[in-house]
Amino acid sequence: MAGLRAFAAAALLSMLFALSPATAQAPPTESIQIGLSTDAISITAGFSGADLTIFGSLENPDPLIARQGRYDVVVVLEGPPRPVVVRRKDRVLGVWINLDSETFENVPVSYSVATTRPLQDIAEPAKYKQLSLGAQNLYMKPADETDSPATIQEFTAALRERKAATGLYSENVGGVQFLSQNLFRATVRLAPNVPVGTHKARAFLFKSGMFVKESSAQLEIRKSGFEQSVFRVAHDYSFLYGVFAISLAMLTGWLGRIIFRKD
Amino acid sequence: MGIYLPIAEISVNVFVLLAMGAAVGFLSGMFGVGGGFLITPLLIFYNIPPAIAVATGANQVIASSFSGALSHFKRGTLDFKLGGVLLAGGIVGSTAGIFVFALLRRLGQLDLFISLLYVVLLGTVGGLMLVESLNALRASRSGAAPVLKKSGQHNWIHRLPFKMRFRASKLFVSVIPVLGLGAGIGFLSSIMGVGGGFIMVPALIYLLKVPTNVVIGTSLFQIIFTSAYTTLVHATTNQTVDVILAFLLMAGGVAGAQYGAKAGQRLRGEQLRALLAMLVLAVAIRLAVDLFVTPPNLYSLSAAGLN
Numbered sequence: 202m203a204g205l206r207a208f209a210a211a212a213l214l215s216m217l218f219a220l221s222p223a224t225a226q227a228p229p230t231e232s233i234q235i236g237l238s239t240d241a242i243s244i245t246a247g248f249s250g251a252d253l254t255i256f257g258s259l260e261n262p263d264p265l266i267a268r269q270g271r272y273d274v275v276v277v278l279e280g281p282p283r284p285v286v287v288r289r290k291d292r293v294l295g296v297w298i299n300l301d302s303e304t305f306e307n308v309p310v311s312y313s314v315a316t317t318r319p320l321q322d323i324a325e326p327a328k329y330k331q332l333s334l335g336a337q338n339l340y341m342k343p344a345d346e347t348d349s350p351a352t353i354q355e356f357t358a359a360l361r362e363r364k365a366a367t368g369l370y371s372e373n374v375g376g377v378q379f380l381s382q383n384l385f386r387a388t389v390r391l392a393p394n395v396p397v398g399t400h401k402a403r404a405f406l407f408k409s410g411m412f413v414k415e416s417s418a419q420l421e422i423r424k425s426g427f428e429q430s431v432f433r434v435a436h437d438y439s440f441l442y443g444v445f446a447i448s449l450a451m452l453t454g455w456l457g458r459i460i461f462r463k464d
Numbered sequence: 465m466g467i468y469l470p471i472a473e474i475s476v477n478v479f480v481l482l483a484m485g486a487a488v489g490f491l492s493g494m495f496g497v498g499g500g501f502l503i504t505p506l507l508i509f510y511n512i513p514p515a516i517a518v519a520t521g522a523n524q525v526i527a528s529s530f531s532g533a534l535s536h537f538k539r540g541t542l543d544f545k546l547g548g549v550l551l552a553g554g555i556v557g558s559t560a561g562i563f564v565f566a567l568l569r570r571l572g573q574l575d576l577f578i579s580l581l582y583v584v585l586l587g588t589v590g591g592l593m594l595v596e597s598l599n600a601l602r603a604s605r606s607g608a609a610p611v612l613k614k615s616g617q618h619n620w621i622h623r624l625p626f627k628m629r630f631r632a633s634k635l636f637v638s639v640i641p642v643l644g645l646g647a648g649i650g651f652l653s654s655i656m657g658v659g660g661g662f663i664m665v666p667a668l669i670y671l672l673k674v675p676t677n678v679v680i681g682t683s684l685f686q687i688i689f690t691s692a693y694t695t696l697v698h699a700t701t702n703q704t705v706d707v708i709l710a711f712l713l714m715a716g717g718v719a720g721a722q723y724g725a726k727a728g729q730r731l732r733g734e735q736l737r738a739l740l741a742m743l744v745l746a747v748a749i750r751l752a753v754d755l756f757v758t759p760p761n762l763y764s765l766s767a768a769g770l771n
Contacts, residue, residue, distance in 0.1 A: 249475075283767060284767070285765055285766070285767065286572065286765070286766050286767070287763055287764070287765055288572045288763065288764050288765075288766070289762055289763055290759055290762045290763075290764070291762075295756050296576075296580075296755045296756060297755065297756070297757075297758070297759055297762075298573070298576055299572045299573060299576065299764070302572060356763075359762075359763035360763075360765065362763070363761070363763055363764070363765050364765070366761075394473070428468050428469075428470040428708070429470065431470040431471070431707065431708065432470040432471065435470070435471055435699070435703050435705070435707075436703050439699050439700040439703055440696070440699070440700050442699050442705070442707070443695055443696035443697075443698075443699030443700055443705065444696065445707065446523050446695055446699060446705050446707045446710060447523070447526060447692045447695055447696060449707065449710075449711060449714075450523055450524065450526035450527040450530065450692075450695075450710065450714055451526060451527070451530045451688075453527045453711065453714040453715060453718055454526065454527035454528060454529070454530035454531035454534070454714070454718055455530065455531065455534065456718070457527070457531055457714075457715075457717075457718020457719060457721070457722070458531045458534055458535065458718065458722070460719075461718065461719045461721075461722035461723070
């Protein structure tokens with residue numbers, strides 16, 4: 202989506218440059234850190250999607266490898282897991298009807314990936330499978346495992362396709378940029394319909410195609426404002442909300458008659 | 465101006481909704497119907513999820529029928545006893561409807577069922593009305609005096625037991641068809657988000673032989689309570705009532721209704737009915753087309769565990 206405004210809420214926190222390797226004797230092992238300036242962000246009712254910037258740093262990078270650009274970083278922002286039903290419409294007597302369905306447990310509601318390079322250039326596909334990294338490699342657990350593998354595969358593919366089509370699953374190739382040898386910046390997309398809840402930001406470090414280290418942080422996405430209050434009241438005090446809706450309707454009907462009366 | 469609907473969880477244009485409410489209000493004022501059968505499909509065409517369109521439609525119907533019932537109450541053209549018995553049936557029907565609604569939603573067949581009900585009901589009512597009004601128009605053009613229905617004629621309904629006297633309607637009928645009619649309308653109200661006036665009014669006139677002058681007031685009276693009950697139950701069991709959406713529709717609706725009523729007085733009855741019939745048929749056809757056209761996405765996702 203064009204014209205996304207940069208999201209300043211999350212920013213650099215842990216610029217932990219390697220300050221204390223003085224005592225290290227063995228070749229230092231690389232590691233990765235990411236930090237968020239806040240552990241919660243609020244989106245308002247008019248939220249139309251945004252880019253979330255996450256800063257991070259490599260610790261103890263090998264200068265030679267870094268110069269050759271053989272460090273790769275993949276950053277994922279994963280939404281809260283929820284069960285999902287995928288339904289398929291089929292034609293019955295000319296009418297399109299939801300017929301077959303498949304329920305999956307614990308499917309992340311959203312899944313935004315940012316990478317330094319296209320995923321296939323960073324590591325072997327088997328590696329991603331093993332790490333369950335990337336929308337294509339997420340394991341979707343069917344609720345009923347006795348269904349035929351072909352069916353499960355079909356609905357899994359449809360699930361990923363629908364998620365991608367609604368912007369909830371996205372991939373931003375080149376979204377991770379090294380600002381210096383140590384410091385990188387990742388830009389992941391927040392879809393307009395990003396779910397509220399606890400999101401998990403994870404960063405994966407690859408060195409010459411080999412997975413090295415992972416770091417994660419948590420981010421709470423909340424909705425704020427009047428509309429959110431309405432939503433909360435509708436769910437927490439549903440009876441009172443219903444009574445309010447009815448009273449409002451009667452009041453409007455009565456007032457409308459007084460104001461606009463034509464007879 | 466965009467506004468975010470908290471329950472429907474989408475952004476919509478305020479003016480589109482106000483205009484939609486006003487247009488439907490104008491028509492409902494003109495034809496003396498609640499307008500729920502137009503609001504709910506329009507909301508669905510505007511990409512509001514059907515479940516929310518239905519529950520919010522029921523909420524919106526309260527405003528228009530309350531406004532209408534007030535004027536009938538002042539004129540004394542409202543039979544409270546008949547309305548009360550209809551209402552008793554309505555509560556039962558509405559409860560059953562809500563249960564079916566939740567069940568269909570869980571099965572993923574709610575959207576289909578709502579569309580099918582609309583197509584069948586609107587198609588039937590619209591078709592019958594169109595034939596009747598065209599015949600009346602042709603008869604009046606050829607100069608023949610309209611054939612008046614003989615009043616006092618009894619049908620099988622008047623032979624049923626448990627008779628009750630309704631003074632304001634000058635009626636002595638069995639409570640079974642009254643309760644049954646109320647229950648049927650209540651069921652439709654909770655599944656379709658309609659007040660049911662477009663079925664209630666002809667049923668009261670032709671089946672129960674209620675005098676025409678008390679029919680609309682009584683029908684509106686019972687619709688207020690059935691829709692209020694439906695709204696409350698949808699709010700508590702499905703959380704699908706969007707009060708912001710409902711308010712925008714109502715605000716446009718009550719204004720439009722008063723102007724519509726004025727405009728309606730200038731048109732002749734048959735013309736009015738023919739126009740309404742064509743409108744009803746157009747909505748039915750539009751909904752029917754959606755059922756048969758290959759959808760752009762065969763797959764759909766929904767949250768599991770709604771039970």
